[in-house]
Amino acid sequence: MNRGFKKALVCSDASLIKFGVTAKVTDLLDKAGIAYTIYDNIKPNPTIENVTSGVKAAKEAKVDFIIAIGGGSSMDTAKGIGIILTNPEFEDVRSLEGVAPTKNPALPIFAIPTTAGTAAEVTINYVITDVEKERKFVCVDVHDIPVVAFVDPDMMSSMPKSLTAFTGMDALTHAIEGYTTRGAWELSDMFHLKAIQVIAKNLRLAYENDPVGREEMALGQYIAGMGFSNVGLGIDHAMAHTLSAHYDVPHGKACAMLLPISMEFNKETTGDKLKYIAEAFGVDTTNN
Ligand SMILES: NC(=O)c1ccc[n+]([C@@H]2O[C@H](COP(=O)([O-])OP(=O)(O)OC[C@H]3O[C@@H](n4cnc5c(N)ncnc54)[C@H](O)[C@@H]3O)[C@@H](O)[C@H]2O)c1
Numbered sequence: 001m002n003r004g005f006k007k008a009l010v011c012s013d014a015s016l017i018k019f020g021v022t023a024k025v026t027d028l029l030d031k032a033g034i035a036y037t038i039y040d041n042i043k044p045n046p047t048i049e050n051v052t053s054g055v056k057a058a059k060e061a062k063v064d065f066i067i068a069i070g071g072g073s074s075m076d077t078a079k080g081i082g083i084i085l086t087n088p089e090f091e092d093v094r095s096l097e098g099v100a101p102t103k104n105p106a107l108p109i110f111a112i113p114t115t116a117g118t119a120a121e122v123t124i125n126y127v128i129t130d131v132e133k134e135r136k137f138v139c140v141d142v143h144d145i146p147v148v149a150f151v152d153p154d155m156m157s158s159m160p161k162s163l164t165a166f167t168g169m170d171a172l173t174h175a176i177e178g179y180t181t182r183g184a185w186e187l188s189d190m191f192h193l194k195a196i197q198v199i200a201k202n203l204r205l206a207y208e209n210d211p212v213g214r215e216e217m218a219l220g221q222y223i224a225g226m227g228f229s230n231v232g233l234g235i236d237h238a239m240a241h242t243l244s245a246h247y248d249v250p251h252g253k254a255c256a257m258l259l260p261i262s263m264e265f266n267k268e269t270t271g272d273k274l275k276y277i278a279e280a281f282g283v284d285t286t287n288n
């Protein structure tokens with residue numbers, strides 16, 4: 001508020017509101033007397049319509065910043081809304097696919113992830129579903145990166161086991177694909193290898209809702225995001241987006257199913273990296 005912000009659009013999906021996850025933040029906004037309007041027309045694998053109706057809601061409520069509370073779907077929808085509000089020539093949403101020549105930074109976004117997977121709070125990407133064309137498309141834009149990310153494992157502790165597993169496997173896929181993608185280099189390897197180690201050690205603990213596991217997964221997925229946002233991903237994500245667009249499969253589940261297949265497919269081109277991944281999982285590779 002010291003920066004002169006007046007009113008927020010809180011982007012958070014309806015289930016998160018229903019189960020009181022969003023309220024962990026909006027209660028604090030109420031206490032602090034910060035004005036906001038809630039926008040909850042956001043579905044998993046968010047659609048073009050989720051973005052366009054959000055733009056309309058933001059204009060009607062005359063907001064000047066966005067608070068995204070949720071998983072990748074809430075954060076990605078917030079990014080699309082924020083970008084269009086400051087770059088209205090892209091209001092059709094489809095024209096944002098790929099690296100769109102937007103001129104202005106998005107409306108400031110404060111991101112609060114409630115899953116430990118996508119790292120959308122720290123990436124330059126957002127993924128939108130084109131229901132009509134049955135496809136998901138990725139938007140890559142430095143203008144969409146949130147101004148502040150609040151990565152707090154307490155926001156993730158209400159995840160059921162299956163969601164913890166799916167989103168954790170999304171994070172592991174980011175780390176492995178980012179580590180083995182063509183653009184990878186020493187600096188990105190550093191992030192990805194560390195992320196693989198952290199996730200290998202902690203995903204099972206998080207699955208049991210162990211607080212240390214939750215905290216470490218919040219960190220591991222974030223570190224993976226700092227890596228892959230700079231070098232990109234690979235064939236697993238390319239196929240996962242198609243699977244999700246066609247069958248509405250949860251993103252992390254699609255990534256997990258395709259991970260062994262894509263690692264096998266890439267094995268001739270990844271040098272010793274599969275060995276280092278095995279070592280990050282604690283496998284003794286001395287005889288390999
Ligand atoms: N921007 C990026 O860089 C990036 C990276 C990977 C994936 N994605 C995209 O993110 C989306 C997937 O996001 P996701 O996997 O985080 O899931 P999600 O945001 O789609 O949420 C899935 C479900 O989990 C519920 N949920 C979320 N947090 C919860 C919590 N703490 N407790 C209980 N329920 C909770 C939600 O209400 C929702 O019903 C996909 O569209 C994917 O393409 C984006």
Ligand SMILES: [Fe+2]
Nearest residue numbers: 118170174255
């Ligand atoms: Fe992903």
